[in-house]
Every structure is written in structure tokens, then in C-alpha cells.
Amino acid sequence: MRFSVYQVSRRGGREKNEDRMGYCYTRDSGLFALADGMGGHPEGEVASQMALQTLSAHFQREAKPRLSEPLRFLHDAIVAGHHQLLRYATDRALMDTPRTTMVACLLQGNAAYWAHCGDSRLYLVRGDKLVARTRDHSYSELQQTLSQVVPMNDKVNRNVLFTCLGSPGKPVVDTAGPLLVRPGDRVMLCSDGLWSSISDAVITDILASNPISDAVPELVERALRAAGEKSDNVTVLAVEWEAAEDLDSGTGISTNALGDDVFASTIQAGLGGDVGVVELDEAEIERSIREINEAIQRSSNKKR
Numbered sequence: 001m002r003f004s005v006y007q008v009s010r011r012g013g014r015e016k017n018e019d020r021m022g023y024c025y026t027r028d029s030g031l032f033a034l035a036d037g038m039g040g041h042p043e044g045e046v047a048s049q050m051a052l053q054t055l056s057a058h059f060q061r062e063a064k065p066r067l068s069e070p071l072r073f074l075h076d077a078i079v080a081g082h083h084q085l086l087r088y089a090t091d092r093a094l095m096d097t098p099r100t101t102m103v104a105c106l107l108q109g110n111a112a113y114w115a116h117c118g119d120s121r122l123y124l125v126r127g128d129k130l131v132a133r134t135r136d137h138s139y140s141e142l143q144q145t146l147s148q149v150v151p152m153n154d155k156v157n158r159n160v161l162f163t164c165l166g167s168p169g170k171p172v173v174d175t176a177g178p179l180l181v182r183p184g185d186r187v188m189l190c191s192d193g194l195w196s197s198i199s200d201a202v203i204t205d206i207l208a209s210n211p212i213s214d215a216v217p218e219l220v221e222r223a224l225r226a227a228g229e230k231s232d233n234v235t236v237l238a239v240e241w242e243a244a245e246d247l248d249s250g251t252g253i254s255t256n257a258l259g260d261d262v263f264a265s266t267i268q269a270g271l272g273g274d275v276g277v278v279e280l281d282e283a284e285i286e287r288s289i290r291e292i293n294e295a296i297q298r299s300s301n302k303k304r
Contacts, residue, residue: 012231024265047098113177
């Protein structure tokens with residue numbers, strides 16, 4: 001398996017960044033995920049971090065080195081994050097539960113699978129075409145769908161979601177796949193800080209016409225400029241499948257040299273006890289990726 005990945009997260013005009021993102025992989029399977037902690041509820045950064053940690057922990061346990069049922073895994077691991085949040089709130093006697101959205105994509109074999117809860121999105125671009133995009137779990141998106149059947153005149157706030165992780169009710173987790181991927185296909189995960197400021201057409205054009213190492217920062221900067229001083233957190237993670245980019249560039253990863261039980265992750269480990277939420281800047285993310293690549297190289301050299 002070979003892919004290139006690039007990710008950026010910016011605080012925007014908010015007091016803190018409640019978005020989290022990361023990826024983990026084995027020799028035969030790669031998991032990419034993004035969570036957006038929800039404002040208006042306590043500890044959004046804890047919610048997004050805990051959801052990612054739970055997802056990563058389940059992946060490490062089950063991908064040996066591939067998953068037998070990718071869609072079941074995505075659904076169950078995301079719901080497990082929901083239950084972790086409920087337990088966290090109960091253990092600390094919180095009046096309200098930390099909440100987050102989640103979007104995750106699994107690349108395995110020659111197929112992509114994905115799942116989401118809330119309004120963090122996945123875009124899949126092939127050539128210059130948008131092949132797939134998740135549909136938000138928001139009342140505005142629901143209204144747009146229903147208006148095609150029953151006319152609806154009242155507008156609703158796009159920020160109002162009808163499901164998320166950490167809510168009192170059972171979360172809605174939509175899954176999709178398998179979709180066969182081709183060399184050069186690009187998958188992008190993003191928080192609503194991006195797509196609320198930039199149209200799908202612009203996102204597709206920039207992602208299709210630039211290397212992901214250029215497209216991701218360009219998209220983030222455009223979103224920040226468009227939203228101005230009140231910009232939301234803007235977080236983007238993009239993956240190019242079987243990328244032609246030089247693996248020495250720091251964005252390229254080949255998993256072919258990994259052993260059956262080797263697991264690599266940029267998601268901070270640690271579940272149970274107090275959850276430590278660490279702000280990762282771009283330099284720390286790049287250093288983490290570099291360390292993973294160096295470990296892969298050492299493993300490859302030992303086999304020669």
C-alpha cells in the first residue's frame with residue numbers, strides 16, 4: 001500500500017482549536033480520521049481527541065494487518081467513541097456531555113470505505129471530478145433533501161445538527177463503500193470551518209489541480225480569508241492513493257515493508273484515566289510523520 005498524506009489545522013478566530021485529526025496504518029490498511037469538537041458544550045477538544053483515540057485503539061486491536069469487515073468496524077468504532085464520551089461525563093458528574101462530529105475513511109486493498117456522524121465532510125476527487133461527498137447530518141441539509149419532495153419555505157441554521165457523538169440519543173453513523181480507488185484518487189477530510197467558506201466547486205478544483213501538499217494549505221488559507229476574524233477552526237487532511245510523489249518528500253508513505261503486527265499512528269495514544277489533550281502544531285505533526293517513516297525504513301533494513 002502506498003499513499004501520500006498532508007494535513008493542516010488552524011485555530012481561526014476562535015479562542016482554542018477543538019478540531020483533531022490523524023491517521024494510522026498497518027501494512028494492508030490505512031485509517032484517516034477527523035473530529036470537530038462542538039462549541040456550546042463543555043470540553044470540545046476532549047471530545048474530538050477521545051473520539052480519535054477510541055477509533056485508533058480499535059483499529060490497532062482489529063487490523064491484523066487488515067480488517068475483515070471494514071464498514072462494521074467503522075460504525076462500531078465510532079459508536080464506541082460515543083460511549084466513551086458518555087462515560088467520561090458520568091465519571092466527572094458533568095452537567096452536559098462533551099460532543100463532537102466525526103468523519104473517517106478506511107483504505108484497504110483497492111477500495112475506500114468511509115463513515116461520518118455530524119457535518120465534518122469527506123470529499124473524493126478523481127481527475128477533475130468530485131466522485132463522492134458525505135451529506136451533513138444537519139437540519140439545513142435535511143431541509144434541502146425534503147424540499148425536493150415537499151416545498152419548505154423556512155430557512156434553518158446550518159450549524160444545527162440532529163446527531164453527533166456525545167449526544168443523549170443514539171448517534172446516526174452513515175457508512176459508504178466499498179468504492180474502488182484508482183492511482184491518483186484523492187480523499188479529503190475537513191471540518192465545517194472549510195466547507196462553510198468555500199464552495200464544493202472551488203474545493204474540487206484546488207484539490208484536483210495541485211499536489212496535496214499545496215492544495216491543503218491553499219484551501220485552509222482561502223477559508224480563513226473568506227470567513228475573516230470570526231473564522232471557525234479550519235482543519236483539512238488529504239490523502240492521495242498510490243501517489244506518484246517522491247516518498248522522500250515527507251508526505252509519501254509505503255507500507256510494503258511493514259510486518260504483520262506493525263502499527264503506526266499519528267494519533268496520540270492513551271485511553272483511560274484523565275485524558276490529556278495536547279495541541280499539535282504543524283512542526284510536531286511533521287516530526288511524528290518523519291519518525292514513523294524512519295521506523296519503517298529501519299524495519300525494512302533489518303529484513304535485508
